[in-house]
Amino acid sequence: MKPIARVNDFVVKFANVNGSGSASANGLFARAILRMGVPVAARNIFPSNIQGLPTWYEVRIVEAGWRGRRGGVDLMVAMNPQTWEKDVAEIEPGGYLFYDSTKPFPASKFRTDVNAIGVPLTAICNAEYTDARQRQLFKNIIYLGALSALLDIDPAEIERLFAEQYKGKEALLDSNRKALAMGRDYALANFACPLTLRVERRDKVGNRIFIDGNSAAALGAVYGGATVAAWYPITPSSSLAEAFAKHCGKLRTDKATRKHKYAIIQAEDELASIGIVIGAAWNGARAFTATSGPGISLMQEFLGLAYFAEVPAVIFDVQRGSPSTGMPTRTQQADLISCAYASHGDTKHVLLMPEDPRECFEFGALAFDLADRLQTPIFVMLDLDIGMQDWLTEPLAWDDARRIDRGKVMTAAALDAGKDFGRYLDVDGDGIPYRTYPGTHPSKGGYFTRGTTKDRYARYTEEGPAYVDNMQRLLRKFETAKMLVPAPAIKRATQATRTCAIWFGSTGAAMAESLAELDRQGIYLDQMRLRGFPFHDDVADFIADHDHVFVVEQNRDAQLKMLLVNECGIDPDKLISVLHYDGTPITERFITREIAEKARVFNVTPLRKVAR
Amino acid sequence: MTYLAKPKIHHPDLPKNALGFTRRDYEGAISTLCAGCGHDSISAAIIQSFFELDIAPHRVAKLSGIGCSSKTPTYFLGNSHGFNSVHGRMPSVLTGAALANRDLIYLGVSGDGDSASIGLGQFAHILRRGVNMVYIVENNGVYGLTKGQFSATADKGSKSKRGQVNSDEPIDLVLLALALGATFVARGFSGDKTQLVPLIKAAVAHRGAAFIDIISPCVAFNNHPGSTKSYDYVREHNDAVNRLDFWPSREPITAEYPPGGVRDVELFDGGRIRLHKLDDDYDPSNKVGAMTYLESRRAQGEVVTGLLYVHPDSGDMHDALETVDTPLNALSDADLVPGNAALAALNASLR
């Protein structure tokens, strides 16, 4: 079998045992390639357990810069005997199998159409180290060394990463270098290096950074001025709260007193998390919670209160496979409806939909301004794929001239100047009333917040007209929100077309690649990436301009389509769903196949057939 | 219906406190509760306490859940911000509010249904966290607002108005509060204002989680023979372990007392509690002793009232979180937003 030969365009997958310290070595592998100027798209694939069970790390080396999964594996680093069969089966014909050859394997364990590269990792380790933990950790570095030789990764880049990581810890630095060299030397001595898969230096990374969405969103919360965070641990959102703690420790600790300009509460449950957020925001602090689908379910009652009593709140929903506990370590975009219409009664909520960590940061910060401006909950809809994976993304940037927008807050001075204060009074016609913070003024501006009906001056009433008046104003406020949430990103196809595609969030990674491929096949699609809800007026206009509209999303029930039909009054037949919901991130191959097939049905036959 | 605020015309001769406020300034809208409801007496005690403590009304934030008891914040401190939240979840909202601004006084008002049933979890956790507040449960043994179902504090064997006998064990919120780390724990009776007002005042002065369980009869649904939360029953079985007086820090203790049976407790801000022992063996600084005493008296059908436990120099949630002295809601852009330079450094570490 002829080996697969590719430069800067192949997939390496590491099959590891959870808790074996492989994550650090695998991360170094991806970052060394980035340092060579070659983009990667990397994903951890992990089951819901802590130690001893299988975990995978997939690195797509892709000079073209695509950020989605490709599917298939060209080189498997099979470090977990437990998953050996499955891992070996996954390799593309002509691909490579890298394994620990210390113990002999029977021939039946291998495939004839796959090239086996055995390195006696355990033997090398045991000869060098006596300590059990050292043997385990350095085994990872040794395979990294071997791979660097096999794939032509510049060892100097790995050494530089070591130097940054172990600054001031010379002993550790030396031992890592030594382990790396052992692996390299073995590979160079025993195989024809490099293999037919290799990395070649390029300048395709630029100043982009490698960061996960949760960490970026947490940083957005810091820059957005959040001071109170309340959360209850749940995968895949926990690392967002933890990242906030880490960022605040560095960026929000008073230099002189070491005191904290933030407060983080690990609450007793999600009900308490959102209650704390609402209490803090009612009292003028910027507050958020991070959760996933099950937590959103628990927060429903409070979200209705926040909507109706008009209290700001920011909720980062890092979506996972649902319903119920579903697939806790898998990705989905299936909380759209439960967030957009969260709670009992007539409610509608504002959603922000970042497509990558860079937007997690931007929307993370923006959410706090919007929450204060609109005095309502704002949901930032991440998912596991954006939240927990490192993505190559534009560097984070901040305009130092930007100021925190606290929205309509009436001050003691304004009250003294005789301003008419009605907590639910629409003075500007945008549906947004003024509020006062508790403790503002000795005799003016105090009001009672309640979930029951009130008049424009926050006085309790059960009168129907007052209720309707208030509910109508809330609708006007929602109209205002349309203009404040990020507008959709619209892009035209390379040729005029009556067909288009709509998507949001992490789907964008595979979508970009798929659109390029479809274009190559002669299927032209105008493109609209949604970035916020309620939908901007452009959304309905864009759909009206097309005959066939593909709506691509990662859930079973076509939730984005439901929102479009419901909010924009669109004929459901016009929207053709492309749905992916097995818990793995949607791929370019999947979207391309689905769209190409369906496009043929309504006669958008490719102008020229291109073999793939 | 829309409830009208009381006319704001003040009688010129009304007595004023040190800040120049009259009692009227501490009142709220006219109560819509049943005439004779214990909750109204508690509102009156709250009004008197804050008036006498010389606290500006707007420096108090009052938060509640849902229930007749939770409606009462409308009926006192009308100039204060209030938050009638959701059933059983006042503690989390109060916790958030307290995080946002450590400079206000937080008064949580709840019912026995609100705190002992649907909100038992939040009740427990706010006390564990040592939130600086006064948490009052207006305890009538029933759900008043939903018309008289047993609550979780109803005693086993007590009878409902319809004659149903409660077969479940009661939850004693005082015992729970002690176990969960509240640093000021008291029980009062809405029918005994002279005992109640100093308890509330001392609780306000205490820094940390102060909890007062106030037995507050529901005249509509739980004031009949066979109830252990009726006016008559509580009067007959009230075992008051002490009575107290409270002095804010600046005032010297002027009253004279007969010698013996007196104990002074100094609070965080210099305020002082003088306890007059009614039960010679009762020591409110001994938590384990308090729990044992409460259990043994409860077994005999007695309702123990008074200041049951106090640990005066305990810290609060903000101490534990090491937050800055400035309220978090008053931090400036410069305090909060690290700027582009910090971001550039971060970017550099992610390549």
Ligand SMILES: Cc1ncc(C[n+]2csc(CCOP(=O)(O)OP(=O)(O)O)c2C)c(N)n1
């Ligand atoms: C989620 C939810 N469930 C049920 C109710 C109905 N409800 C309102 S008040 C109440 C009980 C109140 O009892 P308690 O706290 O003892 O107050 P009381 O009226 O006795 O003072 C209930 C069950 C509600 N408001 N919310």
Ligand code: SF4
């Ligand atoms: S129903 Fe009971 S608790 Fe409610 S107002 Fe009437 S007496 Fe008070």
Ligand SMILES: [Mg+2]
């Ligand atoms: Mg009750």
